[in-house]
Amino acid sequence: xxxxxxxxxxxxxxxxxxxxxxxxxxxxxxxxxxxxxxxxxxxxxxxxxxxxxxxxxxxxxxxxxxxxxxxxxxxxxxxxxxxxxxxxxxxxxxxxxxxxxxxxxxxxxxxxxxxxxxxxxxxxxxxxxxxxxxxxxxxxxxxxxxxxxxxxxxxxxxxxxxxxxxxxxxxxxxxxxxxxxxxxxxxxxxxxxxxxxxxxxxxxxxxxxxxxxxxxxxxxxxxxxxxxxxxxxxxxxxxxxxxxxxxxxxxxxxxxxxxxxxxxxxxxxxxxxxxxxxxxxxxxxxxxxxxxxxxxxxxxxxxxxxxxxxxxxxxxxxxxxxxxxxxxxxxxxxxxxxxxxxxxxxxxxxxxxxxxxxxxxxxxxxxxxxxxxxxxxxxxxxxxxxxxxxxxxxxxxxx
Amino acid sequence: xxxxxxxxxxxxxxxxxxxxxxxxxxxxxxxxxxxxxxxxxxxxxxxxxxxxxxxxxxxxxxxxxxxxxxxxxxxxxxxxxxxxxxxxxxxxxxxxxxxxxxxxxxxxxxxxxxxxxxxxxxxxxxxxxxxxxxxxxxxxxxxxxxxxxxxxxxxxxxxxxxxxxxxxxxxxxxxxxxxxxxxxxxxxxxxxxxxxxxxxxxxxxxxxxxxxxxxxxxxxxxxxxxxxxxxxxxxxxxxxxxxxxxxxxxxxxxxxxxxxxxxxxxxxxxxxxxxxxxxxxxxxxxxxxxxxxxxxxxxxxxxxxxxxxxxxxxxxxxxxxxxxxxxxxxxxxxxxxxxxxxxxxxxxxxxxxxxxxxxxxxxxxxxxxxxxxxxxxxxxxxxxxxxxxxxxxxxxxxx
Numbered sequence: 001x002x003x004x005x006x007x008x009x010x011x012x013x014x015x016x017x018x019x020x021x022x023x024x025x026x027x028x029x030x031x032x033x034x035x036x037x038x039x040x041x042x043x044x045x046x047x048x049x050x051x052x053x054x055x056x057x058x059x060x061x062x063x064x065x066x067x068x069x070x071x072x073x074x075x076x077x078x079x080x081x082x083x084x085x086x087x088x089x090x091x092x093x094x095x096x097x098x099x100x101x102x103x104x105x106x107x108x109x110x111x112x113x114x115x116x117x118x119x120x121x122x123x124x125x126x127x128x129x130x131x132x133x134x135x136x137x138x139x140x141x142x143x144x145x146x147x148x149x150x151x152x153x154x155x156x157x158x159x160x161x162x163x164x165x166x167x168x169x170x171x172x173x174x175x176x177x178x179x180x181x182x183x184x185x186x187x188x189x190x191x192x193x194x195x196x197x198x199x200x201x202x203x204x205x206x207x208x209x210x211x212x213x214x215x216x217x218x219x220x221x222x223x224x225x226x227x228x229x230x231x232x233x234x235x236x237x238x239x240x241x242x243x244x245x246x247x248x249x250x251x252x253x254x255x256x257x258x259x260x261x262x263x264x265x266x267x268x269x270x271x272x273x274x275x276x277x278x279x280x281x282x283x284x285x286x287x288x289x290x291x292x293x294x295x296x297x298x299x300x301x302x303x304x305x306x307x308x309x310x311x312x313x314x315x316x317x318x319x320x321x322x323x324x325x326x327x328x329x330x331x332x333x334x335x336x337x338x339x340x341x342x343x344x345x346x347x348x349x350x351x352x353x354x355x356x357x358x359x360x361x362x363x364x365x366x367x368x369x370x371x372x373x374x375x376x377x378x379x380x381x382x383x384x385x386x387x388x389x390x391x392x393x394x395x396x397x398x399x
Numbered sequence: 400x401x402x403x404x405x406x407x408x409x410x411x412x413x414x415x416x417x418x419x420x421x422x423x424x425x426x427x428x429x430x431x432x433x434x435x436x437x438x439x440x441x442x443x444x445x446x447x448x449x450x451x452x453x454x455x456x457x458x459x460x461x462x463x464x465x466x467x468x469x470x471x472x473x474x475x476x477x478x479x480x481x482x483x484x485x486x487x488x489x490x491x492x493x494x495x496x497x498x499x500x501x502x503x504x505x506x507x508x509x510x511x512x513x514x515x516x517x518x519x520x521x522x523x524x525x526x527x528x529x530x531x532x533x534x535x536x537x538x539x540x541x542x543x544x545x546x547x548x549x550x551x552x553x554x555x556x557x558x559x560x561x562x563x564x565x566x567x568x569x570x571x572x573x574x575x576x577x578x579x580x581x582x583x584x585x586x587x588x589x590x591x592x593x594x595x596x597x598x599x600x601x602x603x604x605x606x607x608x609x610x611x612x613x614x615x616x617x618x619x620x621x622x623x624x625x626x627x628x629x630x631x632x633x634x635x636x637x638x639x640x641x642x643x644x645x646x647x648x649x650x651x652x653x654x655x656x657x658x659x660x661x662x663x664x665x666x667x668x669x670x671x672x673x674x675x676x677x678x679x680x681x682x683x684x685x686x687x688x689x690x691x692x693x694x695x696x697x698x699x700x701x702x703x704x705x706x707x708x709x710x711x712x713x714x715x716x717x718x719x720x721x722x723x724x725x726x727x728x729x730x731x732x733x734x735x736x737x738x739x740x741x742x743x744x745x746x747x748x749x750x751x752x753x754x755x756x757x758x759x760x761x762x763x764x765x766x767x768x769x770x771x772x773x774x775x776x777x778x779x780x781x782x783x784x785x786x787x788x789x790x791x792x793x794x795x796x797x798x
Contacts, residue, residue: 252517389464
């Protein structure tokens with residue numbers, strides 16, 4: 001919803017909001033059983049909670065749109081993912097816990113294979129092993145570009161992050177990736193004066209890198225895309241009036257939370273520690289984002305049983321989550337990752353909201369019952385307005 | 400929906416539309432029984448109608464938004480409540496049946512208590528009794544402000560309406576209410592030239608009033624907010640092609656209906672008279688808005704049983720409402736007022752549409768069955784398009 005309206009309606013009342021994101025939560029039924037992962041799993045604690053909650057399905061970004069982690073989370077945080085488009089370079093940097101400065105320009109890099117004519121024969125360098133690509137990245141660190149600092153960080157396989165650090169750089173730099181085999185990497189070009197200067201430096205870097213990698217077998221070239229600066233998103237405290245904490249194990253999600261002004265708290269060991277950390281910091285914050293990764297990982301692996309198992313594991317933490325005593329407790333997902341697709345998908349995602357103002361009576365926590373729930377099928381970006389209302393943090397609109 | 404499109408699609412066919420607004424209709428289940436007011440009430444006539452109607456839940460303004468009566472009704476009338484924002488001063492004036500002229504500027508006034516330093520110690524003057532505040536308002540009527548006419552009208556308790564009448568006044572005048580205790584009332588300021596002139600007159604009025612009230616114990620000060628002129632909303636006949644009548648007992652709802660070009664017909668004695676008046680004027684109008692207040696009043700009082708009773712009372716009028724023989728009969732609410740909250744709320748509101756073109760089979764008229772109905776959960780502002788379609792008053796869109 002419109003942030004000016006949020007700022008106008010919000011009021012402070014000391015209430016607490018908890019959002020649990022089960023990454024890639026939604027699924028699809030196995031043809032043999034006609035049961036989805038959630039329907040198969042023994043999630044008795046969630047189902048007990050569901051019976052005293054309002055249920056619905058969230059549309060992560062738009063009908064038919066399969067979101068990445070960035071837009072999926074931003075929507076649940078209340079940020080329109082079409083309006084707030086986080087550059088790929090920034091997401092990659094955030095995902096490896098790289099601290100971007102305000103003037104840095106970050107890009108997502110791919111190592112690739114060039115043939116003897118300099119045309120791309122493999123866009124991902126045969127998904128080169130991380131130990132090989134890490135050494136290559138170390139080579140690239142030796143590159144000097146006139147007037148700026150160049151930082152290169154490995155990510156995984158063929159992926160790396162390039163950061164240009166210096167004054168007056170622009171991020172409106174075009175991709176060097178021709179997006180197909182048999183073409184040469186493109187020269188970067190700038191969309192404005194600062195970015196034109198930056199593009200020259202990017203091309204200088206690429207030329208030196210290609211020279212350095214000439215002897216490599218697999219990864220003798222590279223492409224760059226998603227040039228972006230650290231975005232200045234409206235901050236949680238300012239928009240929603242909430243001091244927000246993020247309890248996430250993986251850097252990507254801590255980074256996303258930081259983008260909107262949440263404070264990531266250390267909890268590297270997983271759910272038990274995440275919940276304990278929330279409890280220890282209960283008085284310092286009004287909003288707690290708790291991220292659970294295993295559902296998505298199992299879904300991406302195409303492992304139906306592992307996804308069922310991950311849901312059952314999460315379910316065992318539900319009593320402790322309820323014991324936190326939040327005024328509003330939400331459980332949802334940033335997108336669906338059906339094991340049958342082994343990938344993110346566009347399917348609406350089961351969502352549950354518990355507070356003392358719910359109608360309840362909606363059934364169990366799965367795709368079928370959530371579609372018939374009190375909340376209906378609604379845009380994920382609206383979930384925060386529901387949370388604020390249920391927390392008593394919105395004044396009446398109009399007389 | 401877009402009014403240009405409405406104007407393009409609308410066609411005249413002599414059909415009749417009735418909208419019954421049960422004010423504050425939606426509720427929440429009592430924890431002991433898990434039944435809402437509607438589920439508890441014996442509403443056999445509505446339920447019989449529901450079985451041959453399409454059901455749904457309307458979102459009054461937006462998910463999580465608790466509307467006042469103004470936006471809640473405008474939405475059901477087909478007006479986007481974000482686009483058509485009726486100033487508080489106008490709503491208050493309308494609510495006491497005060498006839499605003501086209502150049503008048505109206506403001507909502509609050510009597511307050513000032514301490515010996517002139518700081519607000521009670522923003523509502525201890526909710527001073529109406530008989531006391533009415534006398535105070537009579538005192539204020541003696542105030543003369545240079546070049547304009549000043550009209551003051553009591554509302555109830557600490558509330559009153561101030562109307563400035565004269566040429567060239569502006570309504571972009573800032574509030575004098577600091578919105579907190581311990582602060583002095585603010586000086587009004589104008590956002591444009593005409594409003595700056597108006598603000599000077601407002602401040603003159605406030606200074607004189609504060610002088611006059613110096614001796615009062617409770618109500619020795621005042622604040623003003625919601626400065627507004629009578630808005631020029633698109634009119635029902637022009638937009639929808641409907642000659643519209645309003646059957647409402649309370650001035651606020653007659654006034655809201657008048658804002659959109661409906662003709663309020665006198666029916667001070669309640670439902671029986673409202674229905675009879677609709678019947679007597681059946682040929683003169685195409686659309687009838689019938690307002691039922693008791694559901695909201697009971698909800699606001701936090702009286703679950705009284706709300707159940709008010710629903711049962713309404714139910715007894717349903718046969719007579721059906722006997723009117725409208726082509727489209729809608730029943731809905733401007734917002735929820737759960738007795739358990741004793742206040743307006745954001746919860747979607749049960750909605751029913753009966754015509755000879757419905758799918759039906761949706762169940763009974765309550766929060767649970769409506770959530771699973773043919774119409775789903777949808778914005779209240781779209782209800783008028785459904786009514787027009789079911790009345791055969793929209794042409795086909797495109798070939």
